[in-house]
Amino acid sequence: MSLGNTFRIRHPLAFDDTMGSNDDKQITIGDLPVPAPDWTKVKDGEIVVDNLPVNFLKPYLQPPTLVPVFRKFDVGNDHQRTWRIYTELEVVGNSSASFGVGTWADSKLYAATLQWLSIPASNHSFQTGTVTIPQGGSNGRVHFPKPFNSQPQMFYTFNRIDLSHEFRIDLNVHTITSNGFNFEVESWSNGLVDGAVVTWIAFTGNMAGVGLYTVQFQTGIGDPNEGTIVFDKAINNPQVFIGLNKMDIVSVRQAVRIEVQVSSLNSTSMHWKVVSNGEDVVLQEARVTFLVIGTLSN
Numbered sequence: 393m394s395l396g397n398t399f400r401i402r403h404p405l406a407f408d409d410t411m412g413s414n415d416d417k418q419i420t421i422g423d424l425p426v427p428a429p430d431w432t433k434v435k436d437g438e439i440v441v442d443n444l445p446v447n448f449l450k451p452y453l454q455p456p457t458l459v460p461v462f463r464k465f466d467v468g469n470d471h472q473r474t475w476r477i478y479t480e481l482e483v484v485g486n487s488s489a490s491f492g493v494g495t496w497a498d499s500k501l502y503a504a505t506l507q508w509l510s511i512p513a514s515n516h517s518f519q520t521g522t523v524t525i526p527q528g529g530s531n532g533r534v535h536f537p538k539p540f541n542s543q544p545q546m547f548y549t550f551n552r553i554d555l556s557h558e559f560r561i562d563l564n565v566h567t568i569t570s571n572g573f574n575f576e577v578e579s580w581s582n583g584l585v586d587g588a589v590v591t592w593i594a595f596t597g598n599m600a601g602v603g604l605y606t607v608q609f610q611t612g613i614g615d616p617n618e619g620t621i622v623f624d625k626a627i628n629n630p631q632v633f634i635g636l637n638k639m640d641i642v643s644v645r646q647a648v649r650i651e652v653q654v655s656s657l658n659s660t661s662m663h664w665k666v667v668s669n670g671e672d673v674v675l676q677e678a679r680v681t682f683l684v685i686g687t688l689s690n
Contacts, residue, residue, distance in 0.1 A: 417515040417688055419688065420449075420510045421510075421633050422507065422510075424444055424446065424508060425505050426506065435500070439494055439500070439501045440492055440494035441501070442490070442492035442493075443482070444492065445488060445489070446490070452513070453512075454513040454514075455485055456510040456511055456512050457511040457513070457518075458484050458489055459508065459510075459511075461479070461507050461549050461636075462477070463506065463651065464650065465477050465503070465650065467499055467500065467501055467647070467648060468500045468645070469498055469647075470498075470500070475553065476496055476553070476554045477493070477553055478495075479491060479492065479493045479504075479551050480492050480552075489510075502649075503649075518593060518594070519538065519594045521534065524589055525577045527586050527587055528585060529576075529577045529585040530575075531574070531576040532574070532575060533572055533573070534573055535571055541570065542570055544570070544597055545602075546568055546593070547594075547595075547633065547683045548565050548590060548593070548635060549563070549591055549636055549681070550590060550591070550636065551590075552589035554587040555583060555584065555586060556584045556586050557583055558582045559641040561577070561578075561639055562578055563638065575592075599688070601628065601686040601687055602686070603624065603682075603683075604681065604683055605681070605682045605684065606680070606681045607621070607664065608638065611675060620656075620661055620662070620663050620664075621661060622661045623659075626659045627684055628659055628686045630686045631685050632657065632683070633684075634680060636652065636679075638677065639677070639678050640677035641676065642674040643674075644674075647672060648673060651669075652664065652665075652666050662682070662684070666678055666680060
């Protein structure tokens with residue numbers, strides 16, 4: 393992606409934040425905090441934090457498929473009601489990868505936390521892809537690169553958001569078949585989708601060691617948004633991948649922030665919480681999907 397005159401924050405020190413192990417078909421999920429600058433020093437313009445590295449615990453035989461998503465972001469704009477943020481995979485190899493996160497135009501990036509999910513090349517139960525959404529939102533159908541034997545399950549979220557007027561966006565996936573799925577991306581009220589990129593993951597339904605759970609809520613000023621999910625089956629050594637697919641955030645000072653937290657994670661349940669700190673931001677509604685993956689059988 394070309395960003396023109398860009399202020400880049402490089403983070404060359406590699407670290408490891410993986411969970412689980414890199415077995416032949418094992419999925420791995422990790423957290424990746426973004427070392428954004430002091431918020432008082434954040435300037436307008438295209439800000440990119442790149443070379444965010446991950447070293448895999450064990451090298452893969454082939455480079456895996458990697459999916460980056462947001463678990464937290466804090467972005468603003470002092471001049472107008474526009475909010476822009478994205479994350480992307482920069483480089484992937486057998487033993488390491490690097491990611492980038494940024495904003496552009498006159499938006500400001502204050503903070504973010506990414507999650508990444510790696511799928512070994514030998515694991516054919518999962519397929520992933522992206523959909524680019526034009527201005528005004530979009531709807532359509534996506535065909536899987538390879539049909540599933542039966543109806544798969546779907547995880548979906550945004551890895552790029554460009555909104556104006558009001559921070560309201562909804563991603564809906566439906567009519568899922570073995571060949572593909574339908575999608576709709578839209579805003580409402582005075583919100584306008586200036587663009588977006590959707591990330592999706594489809595996987596074989598009813599897999600042992602995998603669960604998919606969605607929560608949706610509406611709230612008022614300062615109300616906590618949290619609860620407990622009891623898994624419908626035991627999941628050994630669970631990891632959780634988070635997808636924000638609907639957000640309605642009211643910003644008093646034109647900054648928006650949201651974070652999804654998971655705690656008390658065990659083989660039978662997990663506690664979740666969605667927070668939007670600060671008196672200047674009100675989280676009115678959200679929908680979050682949790683992809684829970686434990687030890688997979690080969």
